[in-house]
Amino acid sequence: MMDSKQKLMNHITLASFGINDLNLFLNTHPHDKQALELYHQYKKIRKDAMTRHTENYGPLTPYDSMDTACWTWVEGPWPWHYQK
Helix, strand or coil, rough: CCCCHHHHHHHHHHHHHHHHHHHHHHHHHCCHHHHHHHHHHHHHHHHHHHHHHHHHHHCCCCHHCCCCCCHHHCCCCCCCCCCC
């Protein structure tokens, strides 16, 4: 069974894939309201998951660093360092 960090990363990955896929679709179907609505839903899902990840495990990118008192991006393991 995956731990909650891995589940959250999978959630982020799936939402990111949906956003990218819908982005490509909307490039050729810019007036598809259903696709645009789904695009915005995936964006919210990803944003919420990224916030939860940053709060619980640290930022995935420098843009996600939330601490205003210290540059926390350099603390802890880097996102690409997998822990077992």
